[in-house]
Amino acid sequence: MIRVLVADDHTIVRETLVAALDASGECMVVGQAADGIEAVDQCLRLQPDIAIVDISMPRLNGIEVVRRLRADLPQMRILVLTMHQEEEYVLHMLRAGAAGYLRKDAAMAELLEAVRALGGGGLHFGAHATRAMAMQVQQARPMPADPYRDLSPREREVFHLIVDGLTTKEIALRLDIGIKTAENHRQRVFAKLDVRNAAELVRYAARNHLID
Amino acid sequence: MGMAADSANVGELGRRIDDLMRQHAALLTQLQQDQHRTRHLARSVWRIEEEARRRIARELHDGVGQNLVALMRQLDVISAGLPAAATAGREGLLRARELVQLTLDDTRSLSRLLRPQILDDLGLESALRWLARSIEGLAVTLELPEQLPEISDEISTLIFRVSQEALSNASRHSGATQVKVALNAHANGQWIRLEIDDNGRGCELSQALSAGREGHGSGLGGMRDRIDLFDGKLDLQSTPGKGFRISIELPLRSAMRNDP
Numbered sequence: 021m022i023r024v025l026v027a028d029d030h031t032i033v034r035e036t037l038v039a040a041l042d043a044s045g046e047c048m049v050v051g052q053a054a055d056g057i058e059a060v061d062q063c064l065r066l067q068p069d070i071a072i073v074d075i076s077m078p079r080l081n082g083i084e085v086v087r088r089l090r091a092d093l094p095q096m097r098i099l100v101l102t103m104h105q106e107e108e109y110v111l112h113m114l115r116a117g118a119a120g121y122l123r124k125d126a127a128m129a130e131l132l133e134a135v136r137a138l139g140g141g142g143l144h145f146g147a148h149a150t151r152a153m154a155m156q157v158q159q160a161r162p163m164p165a166d167p168y169r170d171l172s173p174r175e176r177e178v179f180h181l182i183v184d185g186l187t188t189k190e191i192a193l194r195l196d197i198g199i200k201t202a203e204n205h206r207q208r209v210f211a212k213l214d215v216r217n218a219a220e221l222v223r224y225a226a227r228n229h230l231i232d
Numbered sequence: 233m234g235m236a237a238d239s240a241n242v243g244e245l246g247r248r249i250d251d252l253m254r255q256h257a258a259l260l261t262q263l264q265q266d267q268h269r270t271r272h273l274a275r276s277v278w279r280i281e282e283e284a285r286r287r288i289a290r291e292l293h294d295g296v297g298q299n300l301v302a303l304m305r306q307l308d309v310i311s312a313g314l315p316a317a318a319t320a321g322r323e324g325l326l327r328a329r330e331l332v333q334l335t336l337d338d339t340r341s342l343s344r345l346l347r348p349q350i351l352d353d354l355g356l357e358s359a360l361r362w363l364a365r366s367i368e369g370l371a372v373t374l375e376l377p378e379q380l381p382e383i384s385d386e387i388s389t390l391i392f393r394v395s396q397e398a399l400s401n402a403s404r405h406s407g408a409t410q411v412k413v414a415l416n417a418h419a420n421g422q423w424i425r426l427e428i429d430d431n432g433r434g435c436e437l438s439q440a441l442s443a444g445r446e447g448h449g450s451g452l453g454g455m456r457d458r459i460d461l462f463d464g465k466l467d468l469q470s471t472p473g474k475g476f477r478i479s480i481e482l483p484l485r486s487a488m489r490n491d492p
């Protein structure tokens with residue numbers, strides 16, 4: 021039988037969970053903890069197969085608990101069972117060493133599935149957690165640099181006037197500056213955006229949604 | 233005689249001027265103290281508001297929310313214990329579970345609206361990533377340094393609130409498709425700079441600052457006041473048709489922190 025420890029500071033949640041796990045006949049709850057420090061102590065003492073751990077707990081939060089337990093009990097599997105569904109929590113817990121992540125409102129059937137998976141040395145992540153990990157992988161591409169940001173307010177004005185099809189002379193007139201100055205702005209904008217001519221600049225603007 | 237009277241008058245006048253100068257200096261000190269106290273008070277008010285939000289948000293999420301979770305779990309247990317033939321009963325329990333789920337989702341949103349726990353649990357960087365993702369209809373890119381300097385809870389909260397307001401403005405007023413949020417430290421890590429830049433329709437700045445609901449502590453006006461309280465700088469840039477840009481700078485080690 022899989023030996024489980026449940027760590028959760030919310031008494032009703034913990035007790036209903038323990039009752040449901042015991043009633044399932046698939047595992048045995050060997051210990052309970054109502055805060056993070058207690059969770060670590062109990063795990064070290066009882067060495068369960070699985071620790072089911074909440075994130076928001078007094079004294080020591082779940083992230084810290086998982087970190088410590090991973091170091092001290094590498095063979096024990098940790099299932100995070102939490103109210104939090106945001107990507108960042110999933111990734112934090114994953115990095116800390118959790119083998120599973122479920123939301124507290126997960127159906128009992130899924131919870132038992134997770135217990136079986138982790139009991140057999142595997143992993144189990146709920147739909148939200150899986151999605152979070154997928155998003156992370158897809159977003160891991162390095163952020164493209166945006167030279168538009170580096171344009172000064174004046175250069176931006178010039179940028180948009182070029183996009184609108186104005187010539188250097190027209191730009192000079194419009195902004196009430198000398199043609200020389202206008203041409204300088206124009207060259208600097210081209211250089212900063214790494215484009216060679218107005219057509220390339222317009223393409224750049226379109227690609228970056230800079231055209232109304 | 234006349235000379236003596238004059239010099240007496242001059243002496244008297246000198247004393248009066250000295251007196252006035254002293255009074256003036258005392259008043260100035262008093263004024264500075266009052267100003268200092270007012271700022272201190274304003275910061276306290278803001279701090280207390282955020283603390284209240286934090287506590288109610290947590291109570292909603294971890295208290296009410298978890299009771300609802302336990303309720304769902306109990307409905308599951310009752311359902312599992314029903315005899316196979318009790319389809320109507322099981323059906324009813326399912327409806328009840330769905331209602332609890334809806335209430336739980338509402339509770340979660342309400343809690344996040346007050347103050348997202350992620351800010352306290354995982355810090356500013358995670359909170360900003362979450363915020364950037366949660367704005368609908370806008371592609372928000374975040375530029376964060378490899379390593380953020382140490383930022384106090386208060387300054388973190390302020391940076392988060394400014395970002396929240398700026399992104400909410402961008403999504404409601406700008407018609408922008410892209411927004412950039414960039415955070416970086418400078419001056420040897422003494423200052424932090426936040427820039428939020430959209431590619432939307434922009435507006436007249438004079439209009440923007442007077443349009444906000446004055447005295448509500450919200451919007452751009454509220455932003456400016458709050459940044460001022462922490463000795464920061466706010467810079468707005470916009471040209472109609474050419475986007476909107478908010479740039480703020482805050483000292484990381486505010487002189488204010490040493491207040492009584």
Ligand SMILES: Nc1ncnc2c1ncn2[C@@H]1O[C@H](COP(=O)(O)OP(=O)(O)OP(=O)(O)O)[C@@H](O)[C@H]1O
Nearest residue numbers: 401402405406434435440443444450451452453476
């Ligand atoms: N990113 C933006 N793009 C275009 N216009 C903006 C932008 N941000 C603000 N504005 C303009 O400035 C005005 C003032 O903004 P502010 O945030 O002070 O008030 P609000 O958003 O209208 O109301 P509140 O923030 O109190 O809900 C807005 O009504 C809008 O016209």
Ligand SMILES: [Mg+2]
Nearest residue numbers: 397401451452
């Ligand atoms: Mg606003």
